[in-house]
Amino acid sequence: MIATPDRTPLTREFFNRPVLEVAPDLLGRVLVRTTPDGPIELRLTEVEAYDGENDPGSHAYRGRTARNEVMYGPPGHVYVYFTYGMWHCMNLVCGPEGRASAVLLRAGEVIVGAELARKRRISARNDKELAKGPARLTMALGVDRALDGADACAAPDSPFATLTGTPVAPDQVRSGPRTGVAGDGGIHPWRYWIGNDPTVSPYRAHTPRRRRT
DNA sequence: CAGTCGATTCACT
């Protein structure tokens, strides 16, 4: 007899905690994405915390702007931004409201809807690569700016329902410096991942762009 | 208003 997985959606209160507490607690949780073609479910294996205006790596470091507005709003909402002229990255806003903290979803394992995800991830060589990296993750899920500000706690009406699933055992959680974050933002070990999980993306230090001639 | 660069990915050597 197989145990019934817990499908209770995470509540607003779950996200209304300090981001350093929420981030590791998201590992192992399952994100459900509802699309017209069917559901995609992603088990989160890698995340990063960004903590407000005092965090040099955060989009909120230089204060409130049109782009980061959602980070200042209530927890449990989705912050999506566009970067490198072609990619989207997705965050979950944490508490308390006004602190502008959020968790970047960096990687996960597609456990339902791999067929749909493969169509959006043509260059993926295998299923472990479907959501191995923050921009790959949004591609696999079909997430873009249209979802910026969406409520992730409004299941089942929301395009998302973040489920409890089974949080990964604490002794499986690893942490280290955040990937690709420039300067002083690299000092905080606020990247969290599941040890030995094959869907976790490789660490890369920030690489300054070569100057154009 | 022009210059700079990004919480990245992919193709190629």
Next chain:
DNA sequence: GTGAATCGACTGA
């Protein structure tokens, strides 16, 4: 391992 792709947000003058 290296470099290109590609554009909007942000910065500072």
